[in-house]
Amino acid sequence: MAMQPAVLAETTEPIEPEAGRLWLRALRAPLTLTGVIITLVFVVLAVIGPWIAPYDPSAVSDAATAAPSFDHWLGTTQNGQDILSQVLYGAQASMLVGLGSAVITTVLSVLVGITAGYLGGTSDELLSLLANVFLVLPGLPLTIILAAYIPHSGSLGIILVISLTGWAWGARVLRAQTLSLRKRDFVEAARATGERTSKIILRDILPNQLAVIAAAFLGTVTAAILTQASLAFLGLTDVTQWSWGTILYWAQADSALLTGSWWWFVPAGLAIALIGTALSLVNFGIDEFINPRLRQAGIATLKAQRAQVSRRRTKRVRLSGDRQPRPAGAPFTADSTDVVLDVRGLKVNYGATTAVDDVSFTLRRGEVLGIAGESGSGKSTLAYAITRLHKPPADIPQGEIRYTNADRSTVDVLAMDDEQLRAFRWEELSIVFQSAMHALNPIMRVGEQIEDALVAHRPGMAAPERAARVVELLGIVGIPADRAGSYPHELSGGMRQRAMIAVGLALDPEIIVMDEPTTALDVVIQRQIIDKIMELKDRLGFSVIFITHDLSLLIEMSDTIAVMYGGKIVEMAAAQDFHERPQHPYSRGLLESFPTLSGPKKELSGIPGSPPDLRRLPSGCSFRPRCPAAFDACAEHEPRLYQIGASSAACLLYSDDHVVKMGESA
Amino acid sequence: MRTVLRKLGFYLLTAWVAISLNFLIPRVMPGDPAEHLINQFHGKLGPAAIQALRVLFGQPDASLWTQYLNYWHSILTGDFGISYAYYPTDVGTVLGQSMFWTLGLITACTILGFVIGTGLGILAGWKRGTWLDSLIPVTTFLSSIPYFWFAIIIVLVFSITLNWFPLSGGYSVDTTIGFSGDFIASALYYAVLPAATIVITSVGGWLISMRNMMVTTLSEDYVRLAEAKGLSRRRVMYKYAARNAMLPSLSGFAMSLGFVIGGSIVTEVVFNYPGLGTTLFKAAQAADYPLMSAIFLLITIMVLVANLLADVVYVFLDPRTREG
Numbered sequence: 001m002a003m004q005p006a007v008l009a010e011t012t013e014p015i016e017p018e019a020g021r022l023w024l025r026a027l028r029a030p031l032t033l034t035g036v037i038i039t040l041v042f043v044v045l046a047v048i049g050p051w052i053a054p055y056d057p058s059a060v061s062d063a064a065t066a067a068p069s070f071d072h073w074l075g076t077t078q079n080g081q082d083i084l085s086q087v088l089y090g091a092q093a094s095m096l097v098g099l100g101s102a103v104i105t106t107v108l109s110v111l112v113g114i115t116a117g118y119l120g121g122t123s124d125e126l127l128s129l130l131a132n133v134f135l136v137l138p139g140l141p142l143t144i145i146l147a148a149y150i151p152h153s154g155s156l157g158i159i160l161v162i163s164l165t166g167w168a169w170g171a172r173v174l175r176a177q178t179l180s181l182r183k184r185d186f187v188e189a190a191r192a193t194g195e196r197t198s199k200i201i202l203r204d205i206l207p208n209q210l211a212v213i214a215a216a217f218l219g220t221v222t223a224a225i226l227t228q229a230s231l232a233f234l235g236l237t238d239v240t241q242w243s244w245g246t247i248l249y250w251a252q253a254d255s256a257l258l259t260g261s262w263w264w265f266v267p268a269g270l271a272i273a274l275i276g277t278a279l280s281l282v283n284f285g286i287d288e289f290i291n292p293r294l295r296q297a298g299i300a301t302l303k304a305q306r307a308q309v310s311r312r313r314t315k316r317v318r319l320s321g322d323r324q325p326r327p328a329g330a331p332f333t334a335d336s337t338d339v340v341l342d343v344r345g346l347k348v349n350y351g352a353t354t355a356v357d358d359v360s361f362t363l364r365r366g367e368v369l370g371i372a373g374e375s376g377s378g379k380s381t382l383a384y385a386i387t388r389l390h391k392p393p394a395d396i397p398q399g400e401i402r403y404t405n406a407d408r409s410t411v412d413v414l415a416m417d418d419e420q421l422r423a424f425r426w427e428e429l430s431i432v433f434q435s436a437m438h439a440l441n442p443i444m445r446v447g448e449q450i451e452d453a454l455v456a457h458r459p460g461m462a463a464p465e466r467a468a469r470v471v472e473l474l475g476i477v478g479i480p481a482d483r484a485g486s487y488p489h490e491l492s493g494g495m496r497q498r499a500m501i502a503v504g505l506a507l508d509p510e511i512i513v514m515d516e517p518t519t520a521l522d523v524v525i526q527r528q529i530i531d532k533i534m535e536l537k538d539r540l541g542f543s544v545i546f547i548t549h550d551l552s553l554l555i556e557m558s559d560t561i562a563v564m565y566g567g568k569i570v571e572m573a574a575a576q577d578f579h580e581r582p583q584h585p586y587s588r589g590l591l592e593s594f595p596t597l598s599g600p601k602k603e604l605s606g607i608p609g610s611p612p613d614l615r616r617l618p619s620g621c622s623f624r625p626r627c628p629a630a631f632d633a634c635a636e637h638e639p640r641l642y643q644i645g646a647s648s649a650a651c652l653l654y655s656d657d658h659v660v661k662m663g664e665s666a
Numbered sequence: 667m668r669t670v671l672r673k674l675g676f677y678l679l680t681a682w683v684a685i686s687l688n689f690l691i692p693r694v695m696p697g698d699p700a701e702h703l704i705n706q707f708h709g710k711l712g713p714a715a716i717q718a719l720r721v722l723f724g725q726p727d728a729s730l731w732t733q734y735l736n737y738w739h740s741i742l743t744g745d746f747g748i749s750y751a752y753y754p755t756d757v758g759t760v761l762g763q764s765m766f767w768t769l770g771l772i773t774a775c776t777i778l779g780f781v782i783g784t785g786l787g788i789l790a791g792w793k794r795g796t797w798l799d800s801l802i803p804v805t806t807f808l809s810s811i812p813y814f815w816f817a818i819i820i821v822l823v824f825s826i827t828l829n830w831f832p833l834s835g836g837y838s839v840d841t842t843i844g845f846s847g848d849f850i851a852s853a854l855y856y857a858v859l860p861a862a863t864i865v866i867t868s869v870g871g872w873l874i875s876m877r878n879m880m881v882t883t884l885s886e887d888y889v890r891l892a893e894a895k896g897l898s899r900r901r902v903m904y905k906y907a908a909r910n911a912m913l914p915s916l917s918g919f920a921m922s923l924g925f926v927i928g929g930s931i932v933t934e935v936v937f938n939y940p941g942l943g944t945t946l947f948k949a950a951q952a953a954d955y956p957l958m959s960a961i962f963l964l965i966t967i968m969v970l971v972a973n974l975l976a977d978v979v980y981v982f983l984d985p986r987t988r989e990g
Contacts, residue, residue: 031803129679132676132680133680133683136677136680136924136969136970136973137680137684137687137924137966138923138924138927138928138965138966138969139924139925139928140924140925140927140928140931140932141927141928141931141946141961141962141965141966142962144931144946144950144958144962145688145691145958145959145962146691148950148958149691149692149699149955150695150696222810223925226810226812227928229812229814229815230812230813230814230928230929233812233814233932233935234932234935234950235950235951236950248812248814248815251818252818252936257818257821257822257826258826260822260826262822265818266819268815269812269815269816269818269819272810272811272812272815273807273810273811273812273815274810275810276810277803277806277807277810279810280806280809281803281806284802287878384890387894389890389893389894391885391890392795421896422896422898423896424896425894425895425896426894426895426896427896430894430895431894433887433890433891434887435887438886438887438888439887439888439891440888440891441888441892441905441906442888442910442984442985442986443909443910443913443984443985443986444905444906452892452895452897452901452905453895453896453897456895456896456897456898456901457896487985487986489985489986503891
């Protein structure tokens with residue numbers, strides 16, 4: 001097997017607790033827990049209701065339309081029947097219909113959904129069509145018709161009717177799920193080994209859909225209870241069988257409203273609303289379990305809120321008039337001291353986990369700074385933190401990001417207020433994201449997405465001027481002007497990425513952060529884009545922070561390289577030095593794990609072990625467990641960056657102690 | 667355009683399924699609904715009317731295929747038989763009177779509920795993690811309430827206790843139906859409580875789904891990029907986040923619409939509103955099959971038309987569906 005060249009382990013989110021623990025957390029969420037408890041109480045009441053009911057619900061008495069009292073806690077009906085007993089008995093019928101319908105409906109949905117999704121082809125098309133038809137047919141009128149033909153239908157009839165009209169929604173969701181699961185590797189693998197279909201479905205597909213099935217089940221329980229209540233209220237069920245809907249039917253029929261007997265209809269309706277709310281709350285918990293993005297919404301910190309919530313409109317600082325012209329871009333030289341961005345001691349936390357720890361570097365005018373690292377090394381977090389685009393729960397507890405303005409004054413990006421930050425963004429520093437497919441708004445024309453940066457930052461610019469600038473920018477990146485009116489999906493992958501760069505250049509920024517701008521592209525297009533970036537950099541004179549896991553690319557295009565590991569910069573050196581004399585054992589490992597584009601053939605060795613878990617970093621040096629050169633002190637001391645010639649590396653090999661010791665023993 | 671045409675085809679298919687279901691249901695149900703129905707009239711029907719009912723609800727002496735063809739002939743000529751509950755009025759006339767009430771009430775309320783719910787959902791999603799999150803349990807509760815029960819409570823409070831609004835009906839009996847200011851004012855006045863019921867109970871569903879979509883969309887790269895561009899919050903919120911977040915809401919319209927209409931029908935009963943819901947209720951009470959099945963067809967057609975409109979709006983909002 002050939003080694004994957006120059007690509008470090010790459011997954012997206014480093015901080016993702018395992019699924020099992022999430023269930024527990026979902027349960028611990030107060031709202032979900034409330035929902036579960038209320039649901040359980042209702043289930044218990046439905047089971048024991050008839051035993052604990054104080055009266056026969058149908059027994060008439062002299063206490064007609066009596067308000068709640070000690071004898072009748074919830075009062076009585078016109079015929080002197082005890083309402084509490086009716087509600088307790090009713091719980092049984094209502095819950096039975098709810099759960100019964102949900103069971104049958106869910107079985108139907110699972111059967112249809114999974115069959116359609118798994119088999120695909122014609123059977124999928126037919127079943128999907130059927131599901132869609134039933135989805136659009138208005139359920140309640142159809143149910144009413146069906147129920148009306150079965151006069152005085154009991155619970156079973158109602159359950160069947162509800163199931164018949166309600167299966168489509170779950171089937172559609174499950175079909176979509178199955179379809180995407182079927183394409184996953186583990187299912188493909190099982191199919192390739194000739195596993196029986198039924199076994200694949202039971203073992204590989206169903207368990208992965210439990211959350212969705214549970215959500216559909218609970219949703220159906222609510223809907224079925226509501227539907228049953230509606231039907232009973234309309235008198236379409238057996239009105240002598242007590243359910244919450246029947247109670248309301250009699251209340252309506254006997255004009256409880258006109259006599260003001262609120263106690264007659266309030267309890268049954270409240271019961272329906274309560275169980276519905278409880279089940280919805282449980283479902284929200286499941287939703288958050290299925291959709292991790294919703295989960296993060298709940299843990300927004302106060303600090304993050306302040307960034308989310310717009311303030312009272314402050315006076316807008318108009319930047320258009322007094323914008324200072326920048327010094328002309330001069331070619332970058334290694335001894336330049338013309339610093340544009342100075343990051344000092346930057347730290348980014350995700351809750352209790354530190355994703356970026358004490359990172360410092362400088363970016364000089366015209367420089368290309370390459371940041372390399374495996375997934376979870378903190379490189380993307382760093383990129384977002386520089387522009388304060390980090391999202392909760394990410395938080396910057398300390399550090400400084402000083403930007404040098406055109407007039408040589410410096411400003412701390414972290415100290416800016418909302419309006420200053422808004423003005424700073426894009427004007428001075430823009431970002432090119434990894435996937436243009438995701439970073440361009442799918443429902444806006446490309447030209448408009450370039451133009452709105454101009455609208456926001458150059459309020460004085462007239463529309464024709466802006467249009468001309470859009471065409472100019474597209475020309476710079478080699479996109480025909482008529483493509484300004486295209487939507488992102490109408491462009492090819494390479495063109496989309498170039499459009500992204502055009503967006504990034506719109507305001508002629510001083511710095512462009514590029515977060516894996518070419519990773520999603522094929523090699524030929526990748527080359528074109530890189531050449532374009534380098535050409536533009538020389539022509540327009542901006543500085544670049546280039547983030548990638550592609551080390552060979554980085555060595556080729558960067559002036560300076562910073563290697564990140566476990567949230568820290570472990571080596572920083574000029575690209576040439578780095579390539580020829582990597583100092584940190586990790587850097588050496590990286591360089592040995594892929595072939596150079598040119599140069600002699602050599603054995604590829606790679607690095608044993610896997611990237612560290614940021615939540616459980618080893619003591620001392622975080623690379624220690626994988627380091628071939630580790631010694632005792634590495635477990636005790638966290639290495640700082642040591643200077644070795646023009647390079648610096650965070651490794652105890654270069655600590656004064658160690659160097660001295662080595663000298664003594666020699 | 668092609669998307670809309672494909673959708674149109676799909677809705678025509680659905681209409682065909684609905685009509686065929688309507689044909690099949692009385693024929694597969696136990697007993698002979700047609701016979702039962704005809705007996706109900708106690709010989710008040712002429713032979714032509716009996717024949718019409720037989721065509722609609724089952725002719726034991728004809729083959730299913732012949733019955734089906736005859737049935738379609740009746741549907742296409744608008745012959746839905748004579749209503750039992752409103753004897754001797756024929757079904758077409760009964761529906762002609764009630765459908766505009768429902769159409770007006772439900773159209774207005776559905777749109778209002780969607781706009782308010784989606785609007786609040788945008789806000790709740792944008793300002794997630796603030797006090798607005800407490801709207802969720804409240805609206806969940808409101809949307810779990812049975813429509814008709816909420817209607818009863820509203821009537822109890824605002825009609826019976828406070829006496830602010832009329833108890834039931836669609837307009838004051840002293841006015842005559844027509845395009846007079848009096849009548850319109852009276853109709854609007856009578857519609858306040860039913861409308862409030864439908865809007866308040868339907869807002870929750872839209873709000874929650876929109877809020878969740880908003881939260882999901884806000885972590886999309888394109889929203890982050892819009893923020894990085896230093897656009898104004900308004901623009902990021904509406905043009906980037908909300909517009910994209912709304913798309914699934916719109917395509918979920920179909921499912922919710924059926925639910926909203928179902929709920930509204932029962933609401934009408936509580937208010938004795940002169941629309942399709944109350945008519946359907948009376949029909950169900952009287953086992954008036956001709957009226958019931960015609961109402962089912964009519965509501966289905968209304969839902970399909972509404973869905974088609976939602977699809978057109980969708981195509982307008984999402985360029986990706988505009989290909990070809």
